[in-house]
Amino acid sequence: MAHGRIQVENGELAYEIRGAGDPVVLLHGGMLDSRMWDAEMTALERHHTAIRYDARGHGESSTPTQRFKHYEDLRSLLTALELPCATLVGLSGGGRIAVDFALTYPDLVENLVLVATGLGAMVTKDPFVLEQNKKLEEAGARGDLPAAIECVLRMWVDGPRRAPEDVDQNVRRRCREMYTDTITRHSGSGFVLMDELRAVERVRELTPRTLTLVGDLDSSDILAIADQLESEARDARKLVVPGVAHMINLEKPADFSRILLDFLDC
Numbered sequence: 001m002a003h004g005r006i007q008v009e010n011g012e013l014a015y016e017i018r019g020a021g022d023p024v025v026l027l028h029g030g031m032l033d034s035r036m037w038d039a040e041m042t043a044l045e046r047h048h049t050a051i052r053y054d055a056r057g058h059g060e061s062s063t064p065t066q067r068f069k070h071y072e073d074l075r076s077l078l079t080a081l082e083l084p085c086a087t088l089v090g091l092s093g094g095g096r097i098a099v100d101f102a103l104t105y106p107d108l109v110e111n112l113v114l115v116a117t118g119l120g121a122m123v124t125k126d127p128f129v130l131e132q133n134k135k136l137e138e139a140g141a142r143g144d145l146p147a148a149i150e151c152v153l154r155m156w157v158d159g160p161r162r163a164p165e166d167v168d169q170n171v172r173r174r175c176r177e178m179y180t181d182t183i184t185r186h187s188g189s190g191f192v193l194m195d196e197l198r199a200v201e202r203v204r205e206l207t208p209r210t211l212t213l214v215g216d217l218d219s220s221d222i223l224a225i226a227d228q229l230e231s232e233a234r235d236a237r238k239l240v241v242p243g244v245a246h247m248i249n250l251e252k253p254a255d256f257s258r259i260l261l262d263f264l265d266c
Helices: 034-044 070-080 093-104 127-141 145-158 169-186 220-232 253-265
Strands: 002-008 011-018 022-027 048-053 086-091 109-115 209-215 236-241
Touching (some): 002 070, 011 034, 011 070, 022 034, 034 048, 070 093, 086 093, 093 109, 220 236
Parallel strands (some): 022 086
């Protein structure tokens, strides 16, 4: 096991690397951090080189001071670790980074595992998400951090088809801690200053072998992106995970690790 930091343009990334074998890079969701991959690091390190890192503006990595590209930070990480290519596993915002990277550097991606992913330039249409985003803006305007965090939890942990009490409270607690840490430490700057590709318009250009996972209780927008990836990407298949919303690996860690390892081994 090794922890380290690498320099990127105008910043730093904190990372952890374990195990030996084909490299797998884990990309956390937006406003979360690499702690969300605890179970997967343990599962992967037995047969793979498992790498997780905090994206800029998250966790132990630096706070952005000017505009930047998450996918170029990932390129710097692979270069620093001397990895010629890797499998990328990204959840939500981490999936967006993985897709942007695969569009920009297709030869550096062995496989893509996209978990409850969004895509750059996607349009939010789900009424529940739009309602919670409005409440989030209102909470932010009055400086009510707990209420703002609750809106994020409602959108991206509970989902539109469940009440908070229907969800594993340990999952909600872990996500609340990470969301709170991100906002208090970085003020959400990992989103304000980032640049993305218009990936939703370029899915047909994706060439790596791709598995996309989506929970059947997630928002209609995320379900639609999974359908688009399956139908438009060159070599993609979709797996619907029942009984979960956005945080598939946190709600069903054993099932998720089994699915991931089976995909990597086939």
